[in-house]
Amino acid sequence: DIQMTQSPSSLSASVGDRVTITCRASQSINSYLNWYQHKPGKAPKLLIYVASSMQGGVPARFSGSGSGTDFTLTISSLQPEDFATYYCQQSYTTPPTFGPGTTVDIK
């Protein structure tokens, strides 16, 4: 199975901050990398698919980049509703696997 890692595991930030989360795959996955936002008690939400394509309705402050093994999710200006856990997930091969998550909380 392809192993996914994320860094940092958690971070504290303030409203308005630029936040960057990194995801790494144990082998090349081309651009088959997706990002989800998960808030406690809520359903996870797809933000970005195939590394940089934004899901409909997702605010433009979210962006994704990368290919091969290294990927990045950037929130350009953190908003109060963005405090959540973010997961990367590879969709290159079966089984699809998720990173361990990055929790973004209020500084």
Place this chain on the structure above:
Amino acid sequence: EVQLVESGGGLVQPGRSLRLSCAASGFTFDDYAMHWVRQAPGKGLEWVSGISWNSGSIAYADSVKGRFTISRDNAKNSLYLQMNSLRAEDMALYYCVKGFSGAITTYYFDYWGQGTLVTVSS
């Protein structure tokens, strides 16, 4: 509006069985692959199983292969997960998840239900 509503979770003893259901609405169910993804307490997300639009292609995580069976009834807009020989490590919140296309290998998940909790304990 897409809605995925899971049911069937509960407390079950190790070794016993449970059947989860997911009622889908707001989209053409038989056009899309469907999946189950779980989250154990305090843990991350784990894909469990997926089924293509016509049930022609099915896949399982190694951790559940041989014990769980995924199925769907397109006439009823419903997805199921039959879970046998349950173990403590199967305890989790189970999400019903819509795939991005009819093929299970398009592994991006654009809509998720709220989840149903499975507790495995004696």
